[in-house]
Amino acid sequence: MSQYVVSVTERSAGLKERLEFEMNALGRSGLPSRLNEERVGDATFLRCEIDPSTQSARVANESEVEEAFRSAIAQAVSQTIVGDYEQQYLRSALKLRKPQYAPDECDEVIALVRREIERMEEVGRSGRREIPSRVLHHVSEERLLNLDGFVRFRLRDYTKELRECLAVTLRRYESDREYVEFVDLLRSFMESQEPSVDELHILPDEFGAFSLVDQGGSVVHDDYLESFVKDLSTDGHVIREDLLLSALITLAPIRVRCHLQPERWNLMTLERVLADRLQYCPGCERCQEHRSH
Numbered sequence: 001m002s003q004y005v006v007s008v009t010e011r012s013a014g015l016k017e018r019l020e021f022e023m024n025a026l027g028r029s030g031l032p033s034r035l036n037e038e039r040v041g042d043a044t045f046l047r048c049e050i051d052p053s054t055q056s057a058r059v060a061n062e063s064e065v066e067e068a069f070r071s072a073i074a075q076a077v078s079q080t081i082v083g084d085y086e087q088q089y090l091r092s093a094l095k096l097r098k099p100q101y102a103p104d105e106c107d108e109v110i111a112l113v114r115r116e117i118e119r120m121e122e123v124g125r126s127g128r129r130e131i132p133s134r135v136l137h138h139v140s141e142e143r144l145l146n147l148d149g150f151v152r153f154r155l156r157d158y159t160k161e162l163r164e165c166l167a168v169t170l171r172r173y174e175s176d177r178e179y180v181e182f183v184d185l186l187r188s189f190m191e192s193q194e195p196s197v198d199e200l201h202i203l204p205d206e207f208g209a210f211s212l213v214d215q216g217g218s219v220v221h222d223d224y225l226e227s228f229v230k231d232l233s234t235d236g237h238v239i240r241e242d243l244l245l246s247a248l249i250t251l252a253p254i255r256v257r258c259h260l261q262p263e264r265w266n267l268m269t270l271e272r273v274l275a276d277r278l279q280y281c282p283g284c285e286r287c288q289e290h291r292s293h
Helices: 013-028 062-097 103-122 127-141 147-154 156-192 223-233 240-251 268-277 285-291
Strands: 002-008 033-040 043-050 144-146 199-204 210-214 255-258 278-280
Touching (some): 002 013, 002 062, 062 147, 103 127, 127 144, 147 156, 156 240, 156 268
C-alpha cells in the first residue's frame, strides 16, 4: 500500500474536498484509493492511500500507478494554494497595510490583485504557473507535505510577487478612488452654482483651443476665466482641458453642446463632471469647417 500525507493547520477548507475528488477520480479509472483524516492539536493530517499493484485498462504497471497517484495529489494541493491560500495570504497582507479598510473594500482590492495575477499568468509572467510542477516535484521526492511550510519556504518568490502586485494595485486603487472623489466634488460644486447660461456651446478655434458661445451664438465672457488665462499664460503652462473644465464649472450651464473632436482632446473628466448635461455635436457646419483645416 502506497501512502502520502498532506498536513495543514489553517486555511484548509477546500483541501480535503479536492483530495477526495482526486481519489474518487482515481477509483473511477480503476485505481481504488482512499482518504483518511486525523486531527492532532491544530494540525490536520490527510492520508491518501493506493495499492501500487492495482491494474486497470489505463495503467500498465506499478510505476504508472504511482505517477497517477502523485499527480492527483499535486493537482489537489496546487488548486488549494491558488484557490484558498492565495486569497487568504492577500487578505492578511492587506489588513497589515490597510487595517482601516472595510470588508467590501478588501474584497474589491483582492479581486483586482487576483485579476492582475491571472493576466500576468496568461502571458507567462507570473510564478503562479510554476506551482503545479513545483508541488509535483516535492510530492515525487517526499512522502509528507506540510502545506503551510511549503508555501512559506518553497514558494517565497510567489508570495513576494503577491505582495508586489498588492502594492501596485493598492496605489492604483487609491488613485482611482481619489479621482472619483475629485469628480464628485467638482460636480457638487457645479450643481450648487447658479447657471450663468442655459445652453453653452464649446467650439474649437484656429489656435487649437476653444471658445464658448451661448445658444444665440454670442461669445460668453467670464472675468474669472479671462484673468485665469492671463495668469497661466505668463508661465506658458496652460492645460486646455483643465481650463475648459474650470470655465464650465464656473459658468454652470444647464446644457452643454460640445463641438470638439474627442479624439483630439482629453475630455474624460469633463464627461464625468457634466454627466447628462453634456452632448456631443454629431457634425454641424462649424464642426465640418474646423475638420477641413
